[in-house]
Every structure is written in C-alpha cells, then in structure tokens.
Amino acid sequence: MTSADQLPRRGERLSHAQQLLLPREQVDFALAPGPDLLSYDQYVISISGGKDSQASLDVLAHLFYEARILHRVTTVHADMGRADWPGTAALAREHAEHYGLRHEIVARSGCDLLDRVAERGKWPDRGRRWCTSDFKRGPIRRVITILVAESRAAGVTDRPIRVLNIMGHRAQESRERRQQAPFIHEPGTTCLCSACSAKRAVGQPPKTSFSNSRRIVDSWLPIHSWNLETVWSRIAVAGTRPHPAYSAGFPRASCVFCIFSSRSGLVRAAQLQPELAAQYATVEQKIGHRFRLDVSMAEVVAEATANTTTPAVADWHP
Structure with a gap:
C-alpha cells in the first residue's frame, strides 16, 4: 500500500453470519492497549484462516498502514497438513495478500500431526497440548529468528531486535484465554531488557528463552476483549473471504x-x-x-x- 487509494475495498464479501452483524456505528473496534507500536523492528501476525485472525488482520493492516510501518509486518501461517480443512493454508495466504503483506507458511519438519500421534502412541489433550507447541509455536519462532537475522543484516547491530508477536486470541473463547494478559513481555534467560536483567540480579532468572540477547519479544492480543458480534462485523467490512468451515455449520475453523x-x-x-x-x-x-x-x-x-x-x-x- 502506497496511497489511500490502494487501501483494500470493503463490503464486497459478507460473512455467512449476517444475523450477528451490528450497525456500524454501534461497533467498537478498539484494540487492547499495551505496545508502543512504533518501537518495534519486526511485527509478526499469526493467521490461521479463521475468523479471529481474519478480523484482527483487517484492523491491524489499516493501523500499520496509517503508522507507515506496514513494510515491517510479516504474517505467518502454521500449516497442519491433512489435519487442517482443505484449502486452509491457501485461504490464509489469500488473507495476507489482500493487504499486500509478506506471508510465510511454516510447518513442523518431518512427519505430520497424525503420523506424530502414531509415533508417540498418544493423542494430545488439554494438559498436553504438544500439537500446538510442536506444530505452531515452534515453527513460528523459527520465523522470528529469521526476521531478527534480517534486521541485523540490514544494519541494526548495536542492540537487540525488538519483535511484536501478535495473535488473535479472544477472552470470550475459553477460561484459559480469559486469563491471558492482552500484552506481555516474553522473558528469556539471556534477555537484556530491564525486567529480565533485574530478575537475574536477584538470582531469579527467567526459565524461558523466547527473548534472548539478540531479540526482545513481546506478545499482543489486540482483539482480546472483542465479542463474536464484533468479529463478524469487522469481517463484513473487510472484503476478505471467511473460512468455508463456517458456512458448513462449524463455529470454529480449527483442525x-x-x-x-x-x-x-x-x-x-x-x-x-x-x-x-x-x-x-x-x-x-x-x-x-x-x-x-x-x-x-x-x-x-x-x-x-x-x-x-x-x-x-x-x-x-x-
């Protein structure tokens, strides 16, 4: 996007859930507070092809365009292979390309989810969600590592690269997601931020390694407070195609x-x-x-x- 004329056209494709749509003037599309959006080198938006990432991507693309930082945004889709509905990865790419964004598709190296279940001898469950950690979070972190290396190669060598990791989780979805903070710093054992440094100084170093001496990563859930009506109302004006699982009667476009x-x-x-x-x-x-x-x-x-x-x-x- 280089001018206002190139902003995505809206209202061309309505979602199937028109009964949930609210009058435009009654919808509050405010995003969760937290990050200083101009303070990051890289912005990584996870998109699944589902309604929440679809709605949040629309509002974020326009926000980042207005802030003139759209060129630093990368969308990432974790491809689950045959475990996904057919066409899901292509739809996620379609959503990203609608805004002219750089898009990366990642997948766990080696076998797919079903083959991994056969190897482990057990299915994932609520207490052991290795399907998420192994097939989504891990591969997406590799993209962050690549983007950090790109920023360093571009000349940012005197400080850690700042990355904003963005997801479309909403509090309304589950008890676990209600308990998530909309904005957090991802700590690391070697992270150079003031908070992690202070913990090391008192002998309480972070046990995770998302952030490190090369990168400082924060995570943001911009539509954490949105309800379902707000999500579908945003999609109705976005001009992007909803996942076909919804028209098939599914409330979620999961595996x-x-x-x-x-x-x-x-x-x-x-x-x-x-x-x-x-x-x-x-x-x-x-x-x-x-x-x-x-x-x-x-x-x-x-x-x-x-x-x-x-x-x-x-x-x-x-």
Whole structure:
C-alpha cells in the first residue's frame, strides 16, 4: 500500500453470519492497549484462516498502514497438513495478500500431526497440548529468528531486535484465554531488557528463552476483549473471504478433528471428511489410545455413517 487509494475495498464479501452483524456505528473496534507500536523492528501476525485472525488482520493492516510501518509486518501461517480443512493454508495466504503483506507458511519438519500421534502412541489433550507447541509455536519462532537475522543484516547491530508477536486470541473463547494478559513481555534467560536483567540480579532468572540477547519479544492480543458480534462485523467490512468451515455449520475453523471439538462437531467433520476420519480411526486402533476419554474416533465414524441427517454443531472451547 502506497496511497489511500490502494487501501483494500470493503463490503464486497459478507460473512455467512449476517444475523450477528451490528450497525456500524454501534461497533467498537478498539484494540487492547499495551505496545508502543512504533518501537518495534519486526511485527509478526499469526493467521490461521479463521475468523479471529481474519478480523484482527483487517484492523491491524489499516493501523500499520496509517503508522507507515506496514513494510515491517510479516504474517505467518502454521500449516497442519491433512489435519487442517482443505484449502486452509491457501485461504490464509489469500488473507495476507489482500493487504499486500509478506506471508510465510511454516510447518513442523518431518512427519505430520497424525503420523506424530502414531509415533508417540498418544493423542494430545488439554494438559498436553504438544500439537500446538510442536506444530505452531515452534515453527513460528523459527520465523522470528529469521526476521531478527534480517534486521541485523540490514544494519541494526548495536542492540537487540525488538519483535511484536501478535495473535488473535479472544477472552470470550475459553477460561484459559480469559486469563491471558492482552500484552506481555516474553522473558528469556539471556534477555537484556530491564525486567529480565533485574530478575537475574536477584538470582531469579527467567526459565524461558523466547527473548534472548539478540531479540526482545513481546506478545499482543489486540482483539482480546472483542465479542463474536464484533468479529463478524469487522469481517463484513473487510472484503476478505471467511473460512468455508463456517458456512458448513462449524463455529470454529480449527483442525478438522480437534481434540477440543464437540462430539457433534467431530461427527459432522467425519461426514464431510470420511477418508480422513478413517485414517484417524486406524491410528487410534493401532496405538490403542482413545482419541478422547469421552469419545473414540471409531465411535465418531460409526455415528457419522449411521446418521443420515446433518447434525447441528455445538461450540467448544480451545
């Protein structure tokens, strides 16, 4: 974007959830406070192709454009391979390209999620969400490392590179996300910021390593306080295409068979993706570990096959 004329056109594609739309003048698109947006060298926005990242990307792209720092923004999509709905990675790229943003697609090296389950012999669960850490956070951190190296190569060598890590988590989604602070510094054992240095001085060094001597990373959840109506209202004026999972009746565009999904969501997903459901059931049988304590993939497949109707999909909390 180089002029106001090049800002994305709005209102061309409405979401399927028009019943949630509010009159424009009644919607507060204010973002969570926290970062000094002009103080960072790199801005990394995680986008999933889902509604929350889609809505936050629209408001952030215009904010960064007005601040004249859009050239320092990189969007990142963590590709889950066959665990994702078909076309998800392409849709995330489409969202980024709508604003002319640099976009990176990352994935865990080696096997995909389902093969990794077979290797480990267990499915992830709420207490052990290694699917998120191994397939999303880890690969995205590698992008941050690359961007830091690029800033150093561009001449910033006298201080740590400052990175703002941005995600579309909302408090309304779950109890865990309600407890998240909208803006935090990511500490590190060798981080040179004043807070981490002070902790080391009193013998209480941070135990994590997100920030270090080469980079200072902060994380921001700009739409943490937004409700569902605000999200869909923003999408309605954004001009970008919503994930097709929503028009199929799903409240979330997560993995096809998310470990947190409602039972009705799993059954509906198995109706839409029967081959993938069969693969999940095969892995479940092979490792002898139920997909979830309250429901097995074998039960999901059986119910999806026997049910000739389209079940209403109940929501779930990530």
